[in-house]
Amino acid sequence: MEMMISANNIVKSFGNKKVLDEISFHVRKGHIFGLLGPSGAGKTTLIKILTGQLKQDFGTAEINGLDTNKLTGEDHKKFGIMMDNFGIYERLNCYENLKVFADIYGIKKNCIFNALKKVGLAGAEKTTASKLSKGMTSRLRLARVFMINPDIIFLDEPTSGLDPATADEIHKIMLAEKEKGKTIFLTTHTMSEAEKLCNNIIIMDDGKIIEHGSPEEICRRYNHQRMLKIHLIDGTDIQLPHNENTADKVAELIRNGHVETIHTTEPNLETVFMELTGKELAI
Numbered sequence: 001m002e003m004m005i006s007a008n009n010i011v012k013s014f015g016n017k018k019v020l021d022e023i024s025f026h027v028r029k030g031h032i033f034g035l036l037g038p039s040g041a042g043k044t045t046l047i048k049i050l051t052g053q054l055k056q057d058f059g060t061a062e063i064n065g066l067d068t069n070k071l072t073g074e075d076h077k078k079f080g081i082m083m084d085n086f087g088i089y090e091r092l093n094c095y096e097n098l099k100v101f102a103d104i105y106g107i108k109k110n111c112i113f114n115a116l117k118k119v120g121l122a123g124a125e126k127t128t129a130s131k132l133s134k135g136m137t138s139r140l141r142l143a144r145v146f147m148i149n150p151d152i153i154f155l156d157e158p159t160s161g162l163d164p165a166t167a168d169e170i171h172k173i174m175l176a177e178k179e180k181g182k183t184i185f186l187t188t189h190t191m192s193e194a195e196k197l198c199n200n201i202i203i204m205d206d207g208k209i210i211e212h213g214s215p216e217e218i219c220r221r222y223n224h225q226r227m228l229k230i231h232l233i234d235g236t237d238i239q240l241p242h243n244e245n246t247a248d249k250v251a252e253l254i255r256n257g258h259v260e261t262i263h264t265t266e267p268n269l270e271t272v273f274m275e276l277t278g279k280e281l282a283i
């Protein structure tokens with residue numbers, strides 16, 4: 001099993017506030033790994049450490065076997081980063097924005113056009129960045145990542161604030177990259193996004209990992225939250241916990257001919273997070 005990203009007991013404080021508290025995990029090659037957590041959980045701080053933009057206080061981080069504190073300019077060219085502080089030049093058009101980075105990275109012109117096409121910005125080459133919608137700006141940020149054809153891609157809340165259709169297109173692009181064997185490290189506060197895309201996730205709250213595993217595994221662990229949704233012939237709906245204590249009640253309803261349909265509801269990451277923290281994963 002080839003590990004592309006490893007974090008071992010990462011600790012980071014800002015002043016007295018511990019923002020990352022002994023964070024450890026591994027990301028396999030070709031996986032989409034999700035870091036889930038509410039605003040302020042420490043997601044962006046962790047991405048900055050993993051990409052060598054910030055130094056941790058304790059612990060070690062490696063990407064592709066390299067210590068993230070010792071990355072060279074050449075190393076940096078091998079991974080793509082999309083995050084808010086990687087700005088777009090408002091006064092340049094889409095093509096010019098990418099050209100700035102293409103020149104730094106020694107990337108050919110046709111790669112710029114290919115990247116714009118890939119993210120659905122073909123035809124918008126000459127549009128000034130300041131005139132782009134939020135969705136198009138996100139696409140342009142993504143184009144910059146894909147232009148360098150990196151093996152490891154870090155995406156910090158790539159679909160935050162986007163409409164569902166644009167988010168869905170970005171999901172498709174991510175899944176296509178995964179199919180090509182790329183490794184993606186994704187942060188999100190959208191549980192449905194993690195369930196849809198990620199092989200493995202960690203859930204963080206207040207700088208600590210509170211759950212880890214595949215989305216399915218985690219949901220299975222919280223199977224006691226399974227509910228039976230029963231629709232009665234008289235039109236009313238009732239919900240009962242899915243366990244042996246309710247079996248008699250359900251049998252009685254069926255025997256007496258009251259039941260029209262029965263469904264089971266599986267726990268999702270949203271309900272898991274709620275159980276773990278007592279909080280909603282609000283935006």
Ligand SMILES: Nc1ncnc2c1ncn2[C@@H]1O[C@H](COP(=O)(O)OP(=O)(O)O)[C@@H](O)[C@H]1O
Pocket residue numbers: 014019037038039040041042043044045046
């Ligand atoms: N440069 C900084 N100086 C001081 N505090 C910071 C700094 N960067 C982040 N923080 C604090 O660290 C915590 C985690 O922030 P962040 O990593 O941005 O969380 P997330 O990306 O999950 O929303 C927050 O409480 C934030 O205010």
Ligand SMILES: [Mg+2]
Pocket residue numbers: 043044045156
């Ligand atoms: Mg953040």
